[in-house]
Every structure is written in structure tokens, then in C-alpha cells.
Amino acid sequence: MIAAVRGTRDILPGESERWQYVEDIARRLFERYGYAEVRTPIIEREELFAKGTGETTDIVQKEMYAFTDKGGERVTLRPEATPSLVRAFVEHHLEQQMAVPKLYCLGPMFRYERPQKGRYRQFHQLDVEVFGVEDASIDAEMIDLAWSLVRELGVREAELLINSVGCPVCRPSFSAALVSALGEDVARLCADCRRRAGTNPLRIFDCKVPADQPIIDRLPHAVDHLCEACATHFSAVQQHLDAYGIPYRISHRLVRGLDYYTRTTFEILSGSLGAQNALLGGGRYDGLVKVLGGPDRTGIGFAAGIERLVLALPEDAPIEVARPHVFVAAIGDAARREAARLVKELRSAGLRAQLDYEGRSIRSQMKTADRAGAPLAAILGDDELAKNEVTMRNMASGDQTPIARRDVIDYIRLASADEGAPMAQPE
Numbered sequence: 079m080i081a082a083v084r085g086t087r088d089i090l091p092g093e094s095e096r097w098q099y100v101e102d103i104a105r106r107l108f109e110r111y112g113y114a115e116v117r118t119p120i121i122e123r124e125e126l127f128a129k130g131t132g133e134t135t136d137i138v139q140k141e142m143y144a145f146t147d148k149g150g151e152r153v154t155l156r157p158e159a160t161p162s163l164v165r166a167f168v169e170h171h172l173e174q175q176m177a178v179p180k181l182y183c184l185g186p187m188f189r190y191e192r193p194q195k196g197r198y199r200q201f202h203q204l205d206v207e208v209f210g211v212e213d214a215s216i217d218a219e220m221i222d223l224a225w226s227l228v229r230e231l232g233v234r235e236a237e238l239l240i241n242s243v244g245c246p247v248c249r250p251s252f253s254a255a256l257v258s259a260l261g262e263d264v265a266r267l268c269a270d271c272r273r274r275a276g277t278n279p280l281r282i283f284d285c286k287v288p289a290d291q292p293i294i295d296r297l298p299h300a301v302d303h304l305c306e307a308c309a310t311h312f313s314a315v316q317q318h319l320d321a322y323g324i325p326y327r328i329s330h331r332l333v334r335g336l337d338y339y340t341r342t343t344f345e346i347l348s349g350s351l352g353a354q355n356a357l358l359g360g361g362r363y364d365g366l367v368k369v370l371g372g373p374d375r376t377g378i379g380f381a382a383g384i385e386r387l388v389l390a391l392p393e394d395a396p397i398e399v400a401r402p403h404v405f406v407a408a409i410g411d412a413a414r415r416e417a418a419r420l421v422k423e424l425r426s427a428g429l430r431a432q433l434d435y436e437g438r439s440i441r442s443q444m445k446t447a448d449r450a451g452a453p454l455a456a457i458l459g460d461d462e463l464a465k466n467e468v469t470m471r472n473m474a475s476g477d478q479t480p481i482a483r484r485d486v487i488d489y490i491r492l493a494s495a496d497e498g499a500p501m502a503q504p505e
């Protein structure tokens with residue numbers, strides 16, 4: 079047997095319905111907020127993420143599935159969607175085509191991380207981005223969209239964290255303040271943090287090493303070092319969130335592991351997930367569009383891990399598994415031909431119909447109907463053919479009723495109205 083690659087998984091029937099449920103709710107929600115779908119390629123040039131996600135990030139340094147293709151070009155499987163959506167926005171001049179460029183995409187991402195529950199090497203994101211709006215009201219609307227997604231999915235134990243990481247005006251002095259607050263202690267930090275102190279001191283707040291925590295807890299907070307414009311923006315974001323009535327907590331450690339963030343960052347965690355508890359994360363990235371060769375436009379967005387949303391769904395989420403409306407059973411060659419015709423008619427009428435392919439006994443066809451979960455069986459034999467009828471069997475009670483052949487579709491529609499059977503189309 080050849081098994082799936084470590085860190086990747088098959089989404090099988092039984093679970094795929096849960097994915098469809100999450101994706102359907104997300105798409106409908108994004109559309110209500112004015113977002114349109116973009117489908118970007120899964121492979122991109124490596125430099126898109128080196129420049130976009132950032133050279134100092136774990137993603138770019140350790141986790142990319144990057145390779146040289148047969149034409150000698152450096153490409154990579156995308157580790158995240160934000161740089162791809164920025165590229166598409168710039169490359170196709172979407173600004174000229176959309177009043178407010180609000181884009182979403184969904185699909186697989188790839189990061190060479192250590193797999194564990196909720197963390198995979200191929201995982202899937204729902205990603206939302208909006209370009210060119212500077213006002214804090216869009217930060218709040220973006221957070222509201224993320225919060226609404228989690229609420230509409232019925233996820234319990236969700237907590238919203240927000241922070242501001244400043245901008246190129248105030249970041250350098252905050253980084254310097256961090257380094258000076260660390261002082262001699264820097265030598266007692268883990269190797270990663272010692273490196274971060276030199277390259278990107280903010281990232282020290284991401285450290286999970288227990289021995290480092292007492293030192294990190296004493297460090298100053300970004301929100302106390304914001305320039306006036308960033309401070310005003312952050313307090314406006316909070317006022318809008320208060321107006322929406324969305325509960326949040328300011329987390330000084332929420333700096334996020336990607337280089338492009340400016341000002342607002344946010345995450346939604348769920349207690350039901352275990353160690354990998356971030357359902358989604360995002361923030362503002364006001365310099366990224368320009369860095370990637372576009373006009374000087376702001377951006378903000380978030381991405382949610384679909385695996386984690388699916389894991390966090392409540393037990394009683396109304397997930398429908400599409401059972402057949404009817405199983406058509408037939409005895410004898412003529413009846414089998416008629417069964418195939420009937421099944422085709424039923425399917426054309428929008429009904430889910432199955433049949434037996436092997437010419438098995440009626441008993442074993444009834445067993446198959448049961449296993450398939452069909453509430454009704456339509457039985458055809460020589461008698462039924464002679465009378466131009468079908469015997470309809472209620473699989474639960476075993477009751478059987480002869481129905482005229484021409485009335486079969488209406489009968490099934492009526493009997494399975496609760497199963498979501500489509501009603502007759504007006505002529």
C-alpha cells in the first residue's frame with residue numbers, strides 16, 4: 079500500500095459534508111459583506127513569499143515547499159494566500175474594476191511544519207482581503223466578519239484577541255525599547271529569540287519556550303509605544319468593536335508570525351481545539367501592496383484554517399448527508415431496463431435515485447436500499463410492467479402501495495418533502 083504523504087490527509091465521505099457545510103456558510107457570509115472570489119494558482123514564484131511573507135519568518139526560512147522547476151525557475155507551493163491575492167490585485171489592476179476591492183479565496187496551503195492535531199503540511203484556508211481602505215472602520219468590519227463566521231458556524235468557546243503592532247514610524251523605536259529592556263537577559267533566551275533580537279525583536283513575543291516566559295512577561299507593550307496616528311487608529315478600532323458589541327481582549331503578545339503586519343492584528347482562538355487553538359488570524363498590512371510592485375495601497379484581511387473550523391463545529395451542527403430519495407429495485411431483464419429509464423427520469427427531475435447494477439435478488443436489493451439510507455424503494459417486476467405501475471415501499475414500515483407509473487415522481491416528491499426533494503417546476 080502507498081500511504082498519503084506525512085502531514086497530508088484525505089477528507090472522506092462523512093467528513094467532506096462537514097467541509098462543505100463550513101465552506102457554504104463562509105461563501106454566503108463573505109458575499110453578504112461584498113467579497114468576490116478569486117482563484118489563484120497553487121504554485122507561485124518563490125520570491126513572492128520571500129518579499130511578501132518576509133525573509134525573517136519561519137514560513138520562508140524553514141517551511142516552504144520550494145523547488146526549481148524543469149525550466150530552471152524557483153517556484154513554491156503557496157504557504158499562505160495573502161501575497162497571492164495582492165499579486166492578483168496588482169497584476170490585474172483590480173482597483174480599476176471594483177469599487178472597493180474585496181476579495182476572498184479558499185484552498186490548500188503548504189507548510190513543512192511538524193504535524194500534530196490541527197496542524198498539517200497541506201492544510202486549507204478561507205482567506206479574505208480588502209485593499210485601499212485606511213479608516214479604522216474597515217478593521218472593525220473585518221474583525222466583525224471573522225467573528226460572524228465563527229458565530230454562524232456555532233463554534234463554542236471562541237475568544238477574540240486584538241493588538242496593534244504599530245507602523246514604520248513607531249516600530250523602530252519600539253524594537254529598540256525591546257532590545258534595551260532585554261539588556262543582559264537576551265543571553266538567557268532560547269536560540270530562536272537571540273536571533274530574533276537581532277532581526278525582528280517583536281517576534282520574541284511569539285516564543286513558546288517555557289524558560290523564556292518570565293523574561294518576555296517583563297517586556298514593554300507595543301500599544302504603549304505607538305505613534306499618535308497608530309494610537310488614534312487603534313482606539314477607533316476598539317470604539318467600532320464596542321459599537322458592534324463584539325467582545326475582545328487586548329493581547330500584548332499578539333504580534334503574529336508574518337512580517338507584513340502594521341497596526342491592527344487579531345486572532346480568534348477556541349478552547350475546544352487543544353494546542354493548535356488559533357481558528358483564524360489576520361491584520362492590516364499597509365506596505366505590502368507597494369512592496370510587491372503595486373500602488374501605495376493599504377490592505378487588511380484574515381485567514382481561517384478550514385481543518386480547525388471543522389474540528390470546532392458543535393456536535394449538533396445541522397450537517398446533511400445526501401441520502402438517496404429512492405432506491406429503484408427491479409426483477410427480470412425487462413424490469414431492469416425500465417428501472418434504468420425510471421432512474422434517469424427521477425434524476426432529471428432533481429431527485430437522488432439509486433439502483434442495483436448486478437441483477438441480484440429482491441432481498442439483497444432491499445438490503446442495499448437500507449444501507450444506502452433510502453427511505454423509499456420503487457419496485458418493478460413483470461406484474462408492475464403489465465399494469466404500468468410501480469410498487470412503492472416505505473423502507474421503515476414495510477408498507478407497499480401500487481402507484482401509476484406516471485405519478486411516481488410526484489409521489490416521491492411528496493413523500494420525501496422533508497428530505498429536501500425539489501418541488502415540481504411550473505411548466
Ligand code: HAM
Pocket residue numbers: 157158159160189191196197198199200201202203205206207336356357358359360361362378379380381382383384385386
Ligand atoms: P496564519 O496565522 O499563518 O495567517 O494562518 C491563518 C490560519 O490558518 C491559522 O489561524 C490556522 O487556523 C490556519 N493554519 C495555519 N497553519 C496551519 C497548519 N499547518 N495546519 C492547519 N491550519 C493551519 C496567514 O496565513 C495570513 N495570510 C492571514 C492573513 C490574511 N493576514 C492578513 N490577511
